[in-house]
Amino acid sequence: EADIYQTPRYLVIGTGKKITLECSQTMGHDKMYWYQQDPGMELHLIHYSYGVNSTEKGDLSSESTVSRIRTEHFPLTLESARPSHTSQYLCASSATGDKNIQYFGAGTRLSVL
Amino acid sequence: DAKTTQPPSMDCAEGRAANLPCNHSTISGNEYVYWYRQIHSQGPQYIIHGLKNNETNEMASLIITEDRKSSTLILPHATLRDTAVYYCIVRPPGSNYQLIWGAGTKLIIKP
Numbered sequence: 001e002a003d004i005y006q007t008p009r010y011l012v013i014g015t016g017k018k019i020t021l022e023c024s025q026t027m028g029h030d031k032m033y034w035y036q037q038d039p040g041m042e043l044h045l046i047h048y049s050y051g052v053n054s055t056e057k058g059d060l061s062s063e064s065t066v067s068r069i070r071t072e073h074f075p076l077t078l079e080s081a082r083p084s085h086t087s088q089y090l091c092a093s094s095a096t097g098d099k100n101i102q103y104f105g106a107g108t109r110l111s112v113l
Numbered sequence: 114d115a116k117t118t119q120p121p122s123m124d125c126a127e128g129r130a131a132n133l134p135c136n137h138s139t140i141s142g143n144e145y146v147y148w149y150r151q152i153h154s155q156g157p158q159y160i161i162h163g164l165k166n167n168e169t170n171e172m173a174s175l176i177i178t179e180d181r182k183s184s185t186l187i188l189p190h191a192t193l194r195d196t197a198v199y200y201c202i203v204r205p206p207g208s209n210y211q212l213i214w215g216a217g218t219k220l221i222i223k224p
Contacts, residue, residue: 035214043157043214050209058211090156099145099206104156 006091006105014113021076021108023091032074035090081112117201122219131188133218135201138182143205148186150197191222
């Protein structure tokens with residue numbers, strides 16, 4: 001069982017608010033990822049990190065930002081939420097040398113009104 | 114990047130074997146076949162992966178054809194809890210290669 005945690009599980013917030021989605025893993029994995037998934041649609045990579053102080057943008061453009069100050073923690077921030085940000089956000093991690101196997105959290109379902 | 118083709122949906126009776134096909138005719142020699150599944154509203158879960166030999170673990174079996182152009186994921190005794198979207202992904206094994214997620218197969222297990 002993967003030890004990767006996302007909070008909150010559900011968030012309903014008004015337009016213009018700043019939000020931070022939390023993701024933590026206790027497996028010591030060096031690589032972490034954020035995906036965005038709309039209902040019934042494919043997962044799209046929006047951010048990834050190969051280690052502390054390393055962050056890169058994914059294939060899908062996103063107005064969110066991420067930071068990686070500690071190995072176990074990879075928060076995602078939206079400075080000013082908009083209805084177009086309504087989606088599910090999934091965090092994952094993997095270990096170098098582990099054959100590209102990613103372990104996912106349960107996700108945060110965000111609704112911006 | 115190798116592309117995969119999966120049927121959009123399948124049904125299977127509870128207790129029977131569920132066989133999920135995946136075509137990957139342009140797979141490269143160093144690319145593995147990975148299977149994940151996503152139960153409704155949850156994060157994807159890794160199931161199994163393989164290069165060219167058949168693989169089996171506690172969750173499933175993976176059968177890869179000799180030419181590696183297609184594979185089949187087998188859930189030997191499907192239960193209602195196996196209802197999920199199943200994703201077949203082909204990628205090199207290094208974690209510097211991002212997983213590319215398609216639409217997958219929606220598997221519905223019926224009582």
